[in-house]
Amino acid sequence: MRHPAVRTALLLALLLLGAPLALQAQVDEQLVRSYLWPQTPGEFGPAEAGLRAAPWTTGASREVLQALEQIMRVGPPVAFDIMQIVGDRLNQFVVSTPGGRSVPVLVRLPSSYERDRQYPLMFAMHGGPPGSVEGAMGSAARMIDVWAPAAEAAGWIVASPAMIDVVAGDGRTQERLPYEIFQPEEARAVLHAVRERYNVDPDRVVSTGISLGSNFSIAYAAAHPDWFSAIVPVSTEGESREHLLRNLVPVPVYVLEGTQDQNIRGVSGPRALNNILTALGNDLVYREFGDRAHEGFAEYYPEVLRWLEGRARVMDPLQVLRVPHAGIAATSRRVHWVESRDRQGVVRARVVSRAEIEITARWTGVVRLHLNDRLVDLDQAITVRVNDQAVFEGVLERSVLKALEGARALKDERRVYPVVLEVEVPATPASMEVAAALTEELEPEHPAGTLSFWEMYAVRALEERFGSVGFSGTAVPMPTEPTAPEQVAIRITAVDGRSDAAAAGLLAGDILLRFGGEPFFRDRGGVAGLYHWLVRELRTHGQEYELLVWREGRSVTLRGDFSLGPYRPPTG
Numbered sequence: 096m097r098h099p100a101v102r103t104a105l106l107l108a109l110l111l112l113g114a115p116l117a118l119q120a121q122v123d124e125q126l127v128r129s130y131l132w133p134q135t136p137g138e139f140g141p142a143e144a145g146l147r148a149a150p151w152t153t154g155a156s157r158e159v160l161q162a163l164e165q166i167m168r169v170g171p172p173v174a175f176d177i178m179q180i181v182g183d184r185l186n187q188f189v190v191s192t193p194g195g196r197s198v199p200v201l202v203r204l205p206s207s208y209e210r211d212r213q214y215p216l217m218f219a220m221h222g223g224p225p226g227s228v229e230g231a232m233g234s235a236a237r238m239i240d241v242w243a244p245a246a247e248a249a250g251w252i253v254a255s256p257a258m259i260d261v262v263a264g265d266g267r268t269q270e271r272l273p274y275e276i277f278q279p280e281e282a283r284a285v286l287h288a289v290r291e292r293y294n295v296d297p298d299r300v301v302s303t304g305i306s307l308g309s310n311f312s313i314a315y316a317a318a319h320p321d322w323f324s325a326i327v328p329v330s331t332e333g334e335s336r337e338h339l340l341r342n343l344v345p346v347p348v349y350v351l352e353g354t355q356d357q358n359i360r361g362v363s364g365p366r367a368l369n370n371i372l373t374a375l376g377n378d379l380v381y382r383e384f385g386d387r388a389h390e391g392f393a394e395y396y397p398e399v400l401r402w403l404e405g406r407a408r409v410m411d412p413l414q415v416l417r418v419p420h421a422g423i424a425a426t427s428r429r430v431h432w433v434e435s436r437d438r439q440g441v442v443r444a445r446v447v448s449r450a451e452i453e454i455t456a457r458w459t460g461v462v463r464l465h466l467n468d469r470l471v472d473l474d475q476a477i478t479v480r481v482n483d484q485a486v487f488e489g490v491l492e493r494s495v496l497k498a499l500e501g502a503r504a505l506k507d508e509r510r511v512y513p514v515v516l517e518v519e520v521p522a523t524p525a526s527m528e529v530a531a532a533l534t535e536e537l538e539p540e541h542p543a544g545t546l547s548f549w550e551m552y553a554v555r556a557l558e559e560r561f562g563s564v565g566f567s568g569t570a571v572p573m574p575t576e577p578t579a580p581e582q583v584a585i586r587i588t589a590v591d592g593r594s595d596a597a598a599a600g601l602l603a604g605d606i607l608l609r610f611g612g613e614p615f616f617r618d619r620g621g622v623a624g625l626y627h628w629l630v631r632e633l634r635t636h637g638q639e640y641e642l643l644v645w646r647e648g649r650s651v652t653l654r655g656d657f658s659l660g661p662y663r664p665p666t667g
Contacts, residue, residue: 121151122495131503132171152495153199157468160513163495167508167561173210174292178516184208187496190256190288199232199257200285203239204293205250215299217242218286218323220277221253222307222330238305245396250403254289256282283322287506297509298408301622303327304360305391310334313368317342321431321510324408325349329401330356330389331427333364337539339420340371342430345409346389347378349399353387378406385608394513408489410509411469413446418537425631429463432512435526436461438613438628446470454481456520458616460579463502465512466491479518482526486518522580530580533642561630563660565594566601574606574645581617584608584645585625599642599655608643632657 096180115136126149129142144150151159186202208214219242221234235257242253258277289295302323304312309331316326317339325347333352334340353366362383370380417430419439428435433444433454440459447453451471456462462481471477479487495512501512520526568585585607590597601607608614610625620627632638637656644651 098276099338110596118665122159122166123149124166127163127166127499130499131167131508131576134172134312140180143602145494146499149495151514153492155493155495155513157474157493159495160493160498160511163498167502167511170213170294170297170508171291173294188288188292189638190285192284193280194278194281196566197417198277198281198285199235199259200254201235201239201257201287202252202254202293203243203246203291204252205247207250208252208293210294213294213296214250214252215301215324216286216289216295217251217253218282218289219253219361220282220302220304221255221258222304222306222308223258228259231257234258238308241305241391241393242303243395245400247392248397248475249400251400252293252295254284254285254315255418256540277311279318281322282315283319283506286322287616288563290506297507298410299324300408301325301327301343301404303329303404304331305329306389313343314339318426318432320344321408323359325403327351327403328365328368330358330394331365331368332358333366333368335364335367335371336420337371337375338418340368341375341416341418341537342420342426343372343376344377344416345431347403348372349402350382351395352381352383352393352412353390354383354385355388358389379659390453400528402426408509413469413470413516415442415444417504425628429465432465432467433462435459439616439619439624441530441537443533450475451478452480454518455529455533456481457527457534458577458579458581458594458619460577460582460614462520464514464516464517464518465510466514466516467512473514479516481518482529484521484523484526487516491516505560520580522577526573526581561626561659563593564657565591565593566596566622568607568622570615570617571606573608575608575650576615579614579616583613583617583621585615585621587644595655596655599640599657600653601644601655602646606648607642608645608650609641609643610644611640629657630659 114641123145126142126145129138130146133139133142143442184206186204188200190198191198192198205214219238220230221238223234235255238255239253251589256277286300290297300323302312302316303326304310309328312326312328313331313334323346327349328524329351331350331352350365350369352362354362356362365383369379372379386495412431415431415433417426417433417435418441419426425438428438433442435442435456437459440456442454442456442459442462444452444454444464452464452471464479468472473491473493476488476490478485483516491514497512497515498511498513501515502508566587567589569588570583571586572586573582587601587603587605587607590601590603615621615625637655637658639656642653642655644653
């Protein structure tokens with residue numbers, strides 16, 4: 096548990112917010128903490144049961160939620176004291192990631208570090224490929240070193256993962272870097288591990304990187320704009336896809352680039368990034384140096400940290416745009432408080448007033464809203480309109496349990512939503528007309544031009560390593576009731592007998608309805624679109640997917656492991 100002074104501060108904060116002490120007693124702090132941050136294997140189960148049985152968890156008042164948020168704001172207990180840090184304030188540990196890989200992480204604390212005070216975090220990703228495991232560790236250490244002087248002076252923690260899998264495989268690793276050496280879920284696992292060990296302010300986590308690391312920084316923030324308070328790409332390849340960058344609008348960006356940089360596309364990529372973000376109205380600083388090349392620009396980091404000082408993570412923006420993209424990290428289904436059931440969904444949601452929410456959505460059948468009293472007044476009736484049609488009107492009940500379930504799932508105690516409302520997207524012609532107008536409005540003003548860094552590698556992965564998936568097909572009308580507007584099916588025209596699809600039981604003539612729970616949509620690429628989604632998701636070790644097919648007049652569920660196959664040299 097935290098220092099007694101923290102608990103005293105908590106009580107004072109509750110009083111200042113107007114939450115009476117009776118409410119503080121009503122919200123069982125120990126039960127909440129045991130549920131969110133159990134310290135022993137047997138602690139979570141009883142805490143969950145206790146919360147489900149507690150009368151204060153459903154139908155909660157605004158004041159009860161305020162008291163809950165103050166308890167959560169104190170955050171999880173941290174594992175390490177300052178006395179446990181050795182070696183020039185540098186600590187090293189290994190994180191086990193969801194994919195089963197182990198990622199070494201280097202962390203440097205400022206000399207001002209105290210266990211009971213929160214510090215901003217610079218999450219710094221190195222460039223590549225380093226060529227060896229020792230090279231990866233050395234690259235991570237250099238990221239720590241390059242940020243250390245400025246971070247020490249400003250009181251920042253710096254963490255750098257060593258992307259050792261850059262050197263794994265069969266000699267073609269460089270061509271498949273973006274898809275195999277460091278995935279978004281691995282980055283998230285590292286961030287969670289750092290937060291478990293040190294007292295990090297979750298609203299001041301900045302992602303940075305040099306070269307390859309900067310490209311990860313852009314991609315992860317575009318896929319998950321609610322993770323970071325800002326990003327700092329340095330000597331970056333940049334980004335020229337406007338669709339992707341629209342997700343970045345709430346995230347401040349500070350770019351450092353040299354005009355003599357000859358990496359990938361030279362300076363054209365960073366300039367495209369600058370032009371698009373400027374047009375979108377981003378909080379942006381773009382600095383380009385005429386006499387500099389592919390390097391770190393460390394002398395400007397104190398200035399960067401001063402700029403970041405007043406920029407906390409944007410919480411609960413009143414307008415959210417969720418645009419899927421084909422980058423290294425597919426856009427999260429949930430962006431801030433808006434969630435698309437289907438990965439291809441384009442969703443724009445706007446809080447019109449304290450009692451009204453307006454949504455425009457296409458290529459998804461369901462939109463989920465995660466709501467709190469900062470967005471709307473949950474004490475009065477709320478109206479939700481989707482594609483200009485009213486789909487909900489009524490009073491929503493706060494649930495402490497829903498708020499805690501969401502925060503635990505996200506591993507983010509700042510994101511507290513006591514209401515989850517699921518609304519369907521109307522399938523009427525008028526609704527689809529509004530939806531089509533949205534996607535036409537979002538069509539990029541900036542042509543894509545040359546393939547981006549990520550797209551280049553995607554094309555190579557498709558050509559060299561995707562033959563093992565092994566099926567083709569054409570779009571056809573749904574043989575069953577569609578679950579979303581504009582949904583189609585895929586009639587399988589051929590299956591490679593040696594492929595993962597054949598092993599799963601897929602046959603020529605089957606009509607594929609869903610793959611991994613995802614539907615297909617008219618004019619969204621069919622099997623080609625599925626391939627481009629999978630090439631960013633699959634690993635060499637295989638991943639199980641469920642296939643729903645229509646066969647001989649009935650639906651049949653198939654299951655199989657799909658993976659990227661071995662590298663196949665180009666023929667001819």
